[in-house]
Amino acid sequence: MSRTKRVVAASTVGLMALTVAACGGDKNDSSGSSGGGAVIMGTTEPVQSLDPAKTYDLGSWTVIYNTFQTLLTYEAGAKEYSPDAAEKCSFGDPKTFTCTLKSGQKFSDGSDLTAEDVAFSIKRVVKIADPTGASTLFGSMQSVEAKDAKTVVFHLKRPDATFPQVLTTGAAAIVPSDKPDVYPADKVSAVSKSIGSGVYTLDKYKPKQLASFIANKEYKGNRKPKAKQFVLQFFSQESTLKQAVENGKVDVAYGKLSPTTLDAIGKEKSKGVSVVQGAGADIRYLTFNVKSKPVDNKAVRQAFAQVLDRDAIAKNVYNGNVTPLYSMVPQGVAGATQAFKDKYGAPSKDKAAGILKKAKVKTPVSIDLWSSPEKYGAVTTDEFTEIKRQLEATGLFKVKLDTSAWEQFQKAAFDEDQYPVFGLGWYPDFPDSDNYSSPFLRDGGYFTNNYKNAAVNKQLDKELASSDAKVREAAFAEIQKITAEDVPLLPVWQGKQNGVVRDGVTGVQDTFDPSYIFRFWLVGKGKK
The missing domain is CATH 3.10.105.10 (Dipeptide-binding Protein; Domain 3)
Incomplete structure (x- = not known):
């Protein structure tokens, strides 16, 4: 990724005959419902912005993946991408990629999600080209257009086998095109507000303190959130986060956890906490x-x-x-x-x-x-x-x-x-x-x-x-x-990927995979 944003933490998968068709949600989606209790996750990963045009960091993309949709996505544990807002996507030729949207999708404010919104969202990221954003991911794209209400067409400068995967990233999050007060076409949003079509919608946001999410009633996809409310609490110090999860102030700890911290918590089962790991x-x-x-x-x-x-x-x-x-x-x-x-x-x-x-x-x-x-x-x-x-x-x-x-x-x-x-x-x-x-x-x-x-x-x-x-x-x-x-x-x-969970918290390990999408909807509280 960009050397300043994800260097620890650019380039351009299928061409001619590659087609992605709609399929079901995550392998664990059907096990939950939006009736679960609130989950509080403490993290050391800060959120730089709520605007997809200004983000290229793990903390911000975590929020975006849970509140917005992209055309394509990686389901938990999957090695291949699959449709999200799209019904299907395919290359008509090596430099033309077309996606057809699913019907009936809406943003959290109740407005319809259309191909025009998709085209607007991508054009906006590229036009703004914020230095802390991820516009460079679209380097192989010549243009994008809404052919009709459900069809969006991407024209590429050159064959690019990874372009569909670019459409799975936070840079490709779909925002409404008719809300200039929140998403102006030529500049980054000046308000701490989010209008997306994802599983959750932002309910409350206090920069560097907390972000609270509730299940999005307008979400039309297959994912069923285990918790009706999910809260992110931000910590600047790992030691403070460790104390919070040990004392039960947060249910999950996720972020930059040192080997020493993980080793110490691994020996503290009597405190009702345990370490979970997954592929990174x-x-x-x-x-x-x-x-x-x-x-x-x-x-x-x-x-x-x-x-x-x-x-x-x-x-x-x-x-x-x-x-x-x-x-x-x-x-x-x-x-x-x-x-x-x-x-x-x-x-x-x-x-x-x-x-x-x-x-x-x-x-x-x-x-x-x-x-x-x-x-x-x-x-x-x-x-x-x-x-x-x-x-x-x-x-x-x-x-x-x-x-x-x-x-x-x-x-x-x-x-x-x-x-x-x-x-x-x-x-x-x-x-x-x-x-x-x-x-x-x-x-x-x-x-x-x-x-x-x-x-x-x-x-x-x-x-x-x-x-x-x-x-x-x-x-x-x-x-x-x-x-x-x-x-x-x-x-x-x-x-x-490492996390610390309180007893009774489930699903954290299920979301750990090489895509680094932390899926709030898989995490719930209850008896194991």
Whole structure:
């Protein structure tokens, strides 16, 4: 995602014959009703805005996913997208994508939802192009039009296999076109109000304090909320959130929960709390500026990769709350391989020494390794200290650890080529291998690390232009193989989604999947 919004937390799936037809709701939808008691969830993820045109962050998109509809969506646990507001969508040709809306849909104020609203919503995001928004996700779109009341047509600049997945994101949330006081066509909303067609509607909002939602009586979809009211309470400190869930002030805790906190709560069942986990798709990785010494030498990068012990990092630093990552594409996403494990195997000082000796590189190799604990949390310092320990234990490297504030970090690393090796993270826009490939590997990536490989670009073009899963997976396999050989990037770990729940709270684990859509409607309170 954009480097300032979801870099820890851009690109462009099916073409010619791809068709998405309407289907049922989430696998757990039928188990609930809107008669459940209120659920209070505490979170450390702030909401930057209620306006889809200004959002590109996890906290804001969580609100949007629950109060708005998009044409397409990811149901809980699904690996493929499916219709939401759309009845069906398909490519008529590689550059024309058409969606037909379901009948009878309404916004929370009772007004009809039409194709004109869809076209207006997308045009608005692109026109406003707010720097904190996600307008760049529509980079492959030439134009969008409402052909009639139920039909919307997207015209693309180029074939784009991931365009349907862009329509699952918060950037594609559908707002009413006839409410300029709330959603003006050319500027971000100036009011703390929300008019959507999602499962819930916003009832009360106090920035940085709370957001309260009630079941949307106008919602026409298949999702049945287990709780008729859902409340988000915002916390600036993890320690305060931990106390709130332990004391029963909140039913669920979700957000940036440290390994120490999760480990401590895991031992506190007597307090009526427990940790729940699910699949995640956020990643942490190291970036090499391939024009900066000494990592301009591929042998140095390969030797670094050869000695990195991901298992030790996961165990010693994160208490097992992350998973070792051997490709930029995380496990659970279609097309993922373990290319680095295939090439380098287990960490080996001897193999690393052999790589450096063959390339006539003098040892120890001095390397500056940069991180931003301000962005990624205090545990980042422990992680990079562990990496330094591993490298220096071989006698092949001498490592200097450096840190900087996030604003300075971006400028120095991305724009000024000052950092030879630096750590970053990534949350996906949507769970597709391209979203872990194009933003990083095409012509230097969003962080401009000076890596360019024509063979990689060719494979990226191939997967973007194809609707054939086998063609795309073959292209991604080759991309990951080349990445492991050239090492412009070094994957370190893959995150898990973690939450803390009070006894009697159900459904949180059901919503954890690589799409990062936290589905309020699946969460309820009652006896287990």
